[in-house]
Amino acid sequence: MAEVIKTATRDAYGKALVELGEKNKNVVVLDADLAAATKTGAFKKAFPERFFDTGIAESNMMSLAGGLATTGFTVFASTFAMFAAGRAFEQVRNTIGYPHLNVKIGATHAGISVGEDGASHQCCEDIALMRSIPGMVIINPADDIEARAAVFAAAEHEGPVYMRFGRLAVPRVFDENYKFEIGKAVTLKEGTDVTIIATGLMVNEAIEAAKTLEAEGISVELINMHTIKPLDNEAVIKAAKKTGCIVTAEEHNIIGGLGSAVAEVVAEECPVPVVRVGVNDEFGKSGPAVELLHLYGLDAENIVKKAKLAISKK
Numbered sequence: 001m002a003e004v005i006k007t008a009t010r011d012a013y014g015k016a017l018v019e020l021g022e023k024n025k026n027v028v029v030l031d032a033d034l035a036a037a038t039k040t041g042a043f044k045k046a047f048p049e050r051f052f053d054t055g056i057a058e059s060n061m062m063s064l065a066g067g068l069a070t071t072g073f074t075v076f077a078s079t080f081a082m083f084a085a086g087r088a089f090e091q092v093r094n095t096i097g098y099p100h101l102n103v104k105i106g107a108t109h110a111g112i113s114v115g116e117d118g119a120s121h122q123c124c125e126d127i128a129l130m131r132s133i134p135g136m137v138i139i140n141p142a143d144d145i146e147a148r149a150a151v152f153a154a155a156e157h158e159g160p161v162y163m164r165f166g167r168l169a170v171p172r173v174f175d176e177n178y179k180f181e182i183g184k185a186v187t188l189k190e191g192t193d194v195t196i197i198a199t200g201l202m203v204n205e206a207i208e209a210a211k212t213l214e215a216e217g218i219s220v221e222l223i224n225m226h227t228i229k230p231l232d233n234e235a236v237i238k239a240a241k242k243t244g245c246i247v248t249a250e251e252h253n254i255i256g257g258l259g260s261a262v263a264e265v266v267a268e269e270c271p272v273p274v275v276r277v278g279v280n281d282e283f284g285k286s287g288p289a290v291e292l293l294h295l296y297g298l299d300a301e302n303i304v305k306k307a308k309l310a311i312s313k314k
Contacts, residue, residue, distance in 0.1 A: 005144075006169040010108040012144035013165045014039025016151035017076060017106075018046045024074065024155060030065055032058045032079040037167075038108045040078045058083040062091035062103075069101040074155055077103060081110035081164060085126035096160050097133040104154045104161045111251035112279060112296055113168040113201060115289035122284035128256025130162040131229050137182060138229040140164040140250075140258075142203035143173045146226055149180030157182060166251075168289045170201045173224070185232035191219035194307045195239040195246045199225045199258050202249040202277070202298060209303035218307070231261045233269070240270040245310040247275045249303050251293075254278035273313035275306045 021027050021043055028050045035041035035053065044051040054061040058079050065077040077084070084107040085092070096103045107126060114122045130136050137157060141147040147165060154161040173188075185197075189210055198206035203224050210220040221243050223235060240246060246266065248259040259276030266274050279296055293299055 005172040007144035007172065008167055008169045009141050009144060009147040009165040010039050010167060012147035013106055013108065013151060013163070014042045016148040017043040020151060020155055021047050021050065026072065026074050027155065028052070028068060028073045028075055030054055030061050030075065030077045032056060032061050032083065034079055037080070038078040038106065040106070058088040059091045062088045063095045065103045066091075066095035066099070066101050069096075069103050075103045076106055078106035078108065080121060080123070081107035081126045082121050082123035085129045085162070086123060089129055093133050097136055100135050100159050102158060102160070104163065106163050106165065108165040109167045110164045111166060111200070112284045112292045112298060113166055113251060113289040115167070115292060116286050118286035119283040124251070124253045124279045124284065125256070126164065127228055127252050127258070128260070131256060131261065135159055136229060137161040137227065138164070139182065139227050140200040141226055142200060142224055143170055145172060145174040145176065145178050146180060149178065150226070153180055153182050164200065166201055168201065171204045173203055173207070180226070183227045183230040183232060185235040186224040186226065187222070187235070188224055189220060189222035191221040192243055193219040194311050195221040195223065195243045196249060196303060196307060197223045197225050197236070197239070197246060197258065197262055198249040199228060200251050202251055205298065205300045206249050206303055208300035209307065212300065212304050213307055218311070220307070225258060228258050228261055231265065233265050236262055236265045237269045240266050240272045244314045245273045245275075247277060247303060247306045247310050249277040251298055252278055253281060255281055273310050275310040275313070277303055277306050
């Protein structure tokens with residue numbers, strides 16, 4: 001049996017920044033006193049003259065990032081998702097989003113899988129917040145390969161990008177030949193009975209759920225929606241028409257995230273049952289990451305359950 005490679009997407013983010021920095025001298029990186037955790041410390045070591053630690057002042061960091069972007073730099077600003085999207089929301093909206101500046105936000109430690117850091121740091125609202133900012137691109141990679149590709153795609157994109165990275169090591173889904181495109185979903189498996197649309201670490205759980213469902217004779221259409229904004233509406237509509245029901249899976253509040261985005265498209269274009277797997281409008285709690293994911297139903301077992309529920313609603 002082939003070895004299962006597990007890597008945290010935040011680790012891939014740090015390595016990708018160094019690789020990008022070697023190729024693009026216009027890239028600068030900012031961090032809010034969390035370089036060891038966000039993995040931007042690798043960029044600091046490689047390019048100290050292009051790294052700026054703003055201290056525990058995330059709002060100020062976002063304003064600084066916007067200012068640097070106006071002078072022509074491609075800026076990557078990094079901190080925990082709770083602080084990037086939550087504490088600094090006003091500055092992200094007004095200083096980066098409103099003037100549509102070339103700032104890429106590397107938000108690490110997102111979701112319940114932050115684990116023992118507890119509810120104060122487990123940000124399950126960041127996608128909802130960033131979706132509300134006009135022109136903001138939101139990318140939530142499934143594994144280290146996709147995370148690396150996302151960094152390079154974000155650097156090429158003109159305008160603000162919010163990238164969501166995790167603390168927990170997750171299995172590799174893709175190989176080195178994987179091609180990433182902002183706004184273009186990836187169909188991992190074709191089926192006819194139910195569609196599962198997953199993002200982030202829930203992609204691997206969806207893959208395992210699909211195996212269980214297929215073993216029971218249920219045909220699954222499986223989609224990796226790595227870009228939540230702009231959403232691949234065409235892929236959603238096509239899947240809705242093909243299978244007649246959809247399950248979304250995300251490590252985020254079911255309000256305002258992937259599930260909401262998919263439901264909005266389906267309601268307008270092709271009404272079918274949509275069942276959401278995610279955090280059910282509640283705060284997290286402290287505990288081991290894997291145990292918390294199971295506690296909140298962010299696992300293959302719950303996806304299987306919800307898939308059968310979606311099919312029953314057709």
